[in-house]
Amino acid sequence: MIDIENLGIVFGSGKSQIAAVKNVNLSVAEGESYGIVGESGSGKSTVLRAMVGIYSHWTGTIRIAGEPLKAKRSVSSRKHMQMVFQDPYGSLHPRRTVDDTLSEPLIIHGLKNREDRVLKILKEVGLGPEFRFRYPHQLSGGQRQRVAIARALILEPRVILLDEPTSALDVSVQAEILNLLSALRKTHGLTYIMVSHDLAVVGHLCSRIAVMNRGEVVEEMSEEQMRSGNVRHDYTRQLWTASQGYDRAALETFKEFA
Amino acid sequence: MNEIKMTGFQPDDPNEDPLISVRDLHVRFSTPKGPVHAVRGVSFDLGRERLGIVGESGSGKSQTGRALLRLTAGNGSIEASRMMFDGMDLMKAGAKTMRSIRGSQISMIMQDPKYSLNPVLTVGTQIAESCRRHENVSRPEARKRALAMLETVRIREPEKVYSLYPHQVSGGMGQRIMIAMMLITNPKVMIADEPTSALDVTVQMQVLSLLDDMVRERGMGLVLISHDLNLVSSFCDRVLVMYGGRIMETLDAKHLDRAQHPYTKGLLNCLPRLDGKHDDLPVLKRDPAWLDETQDIAGEAGGR
Numbered sequence: 001m002i003d004i005e006n007l008g009i010v011f012g013s014g015k016s017q018i019a020a021v022k023n024v025n026l027s028v029a030e031g032e033s034y035g036i037v038g039e040s041g042s043g044k045s046t047v048l049r050a051m052v053g054i055y056s057h058w059t060g061t062i063r064i065a066g067e068p069l070k071a072k073r074s075v076s077s078r079k080h081m082q083m084v085f086q087d088p089y090g091s092l093h094p095r096r097t098v099d100d101t102l103s104e105p106l107i108i109h110g111l112k113n114r115e116d117r118v119l120k121i122l123k124e125v126g127l128g129p130e131f132r133f134r135y136p137h138q139l140s141g142g143q144r145q146r147v148a149i150a151r152a153l154i155l156e157p158r159v160i161l162l163d164e165p166t167s168a169l170d171v172s173v174q175a176e177i178l179n180l181l182s183a184l185r186k187t188h189g190l191t192y193i194m195v196s197h198d199l200a201v202v203g204h205l206c207s208r209i210a211v212m213n214r215g216e217v218v219e220e221m222s223e224e225q226m227r228s229g230n231v232r233h234d235y236t237r238q239l240w241t242a243s244q245g246y247d248r249a250a251l252e253t254f255k256e257f258a
Numbered sequence: 259m260n261e262i263k264m265t266g267f268q269p270d271d272p273n274e275d276p277l278i279s280v281r282d283l284h285v286r287f288s289t290p291k292g293p294v295h296a297v298r299g300v301s302f303d304l305g306r307e308r309l310g311i312v313g314e315s316g317s318g319k320s321q322t323g324r325a326l327l328r329l330t331a332g333n334g335s336i337e338a339s340r341m342m343f344d345g346m347d348l349m350k351a352g353a354k355t356m357r358s359i360r361g362s363q364i365s366m367i368m369q370d371p372k373y374s375l376n377p378v379l380t381v382g383t384q385i386a387e388s389c390r391r392h393e394n395v396s397r398p399e400a401r402k403r404a405l406a407m408l409e410t411v412r413i414r415e416p417e418k419v420y421s422l423y424p425h426q427v428s429g430g431m432g433q434r435i436m437i438a439m440m441l442i443t444n445p446k447v448m449i450a451d452e453p454t455s456a457l458d459v460t461v462q463m464q465v466l467s468l469l470d471d472m473v474r475e476r477g478m479g480l481v482l483i484s485h486d487l488n489l490v491s492s493f494c495d496r497v498l499v500m501y502g503g504r505i506m507e508t509l510d511a512k513h514l515d516r517a518q519h520p521y522t523k524g525l526l527n528c529l530p531r532l533d534g535k536h537d538d539l540p541v542l543k544r545d546p547a548w549l550d551e552t553q554d555i556a557g558e559a560g561g562r
Contacts, residue, residue: 183538242462
């Protein structure tokens, strides 16, 4: 479904040039849920932003269902891939009602039966029709993230890109959103790429995980490796150990990976 | 437990007076939408140990920490039948006494170094300032102590970092600078309000190990406020679990699996685990009755 070859993104020029993503290769099958983990500055969000078209100056090839993406996207190609952002407090327009937020993509793509579609999608993400005319400040963090998921889902995309969808939420709300995401994937046969700094969250939702450091994919982990921590690369092992909780002895072995 | 005993002090020594003793603490806010009762009768003691306070947003955990330093916002009021710090009654202390306690005897580390450092002063100046404000030392002496402190928090080139501005340092380094600033006065108690939530996991470990050293080497009391039950249980000696402004349960951090309260169990169960399984996570169900339970048991038995 998704094939990425030799993806590279460079910011700045001259001395201050930074290669945020270097030579990334990914391949995700239809209906699969794929994870990318890494620490801040590893380039994990940049990969998603290039795929969805927020950055257009990438190099390499990105193929969605066999079709290579161009720097300039057509409106119809954008319909197939939607993104959910990290911060539900920042990604919803504060002066638009839920109805406005959900209707806008339908207007852009010229889809009919807007009212039916909005009501149907609200039900699917576990919000009642009473939420339709509310403003974001009248919703809790979890409810806002449900609206953001509904906005991505309303165009009936095949691929959803999730950029840290639960890191701004409480653990109990995080569990609800993760459950919602995995239920939606099953009913709609969606393909997910999820980015997070939290190995446990990605491990819960995804069956394969790419570990990124300094713009490069250092290793791809399988389910079995997530369970056992039996990984090849030192950086992956360090990340895995750190996510097991505070351990004084293990900390002594930590080092910087340049 | 064994680890701590080897280093010479015992958090459970009954002869030692606790550093902080709080009984029946209430924090109320008056807002345009009516009164908010944020902390409802919290009681605990803090010795020379690592105490964790865990809860979700709105559980009153941060307000509990702030009330200890009387940093509650202007529209709030604090009530407690007892709030003692090292023989001093914090409820009776005036504004001037509180100012001399804040920073020099009890310090607080906030969540995000980006917002707690002054952006137009170099970090070294800010650390030295905290030293000069509380102790009568000369500028060169303050600078020397600030440099030594930067080294203590494992910053490699203290001279270079001293003259950097906050926007020039990374999140992990910023948090170390905050810790340096808070430790330079040698406080007896440190309140850390989500000190590592904005940091990467490996950096998080490094910052925690610094705090750990301070507790062990200086016999400091540490209150770690966090939403991350797993992290707190792997780091602290004791954990208070808060919900709706009340302490639901006080636990020995090593025996989290023995949690009795349904809220604690719910919080533990809804965490995703690295077990390669993708089953639905159990969703936490809240019981309004938890807010009415008499929590005397936690106050008396759990306090020590």
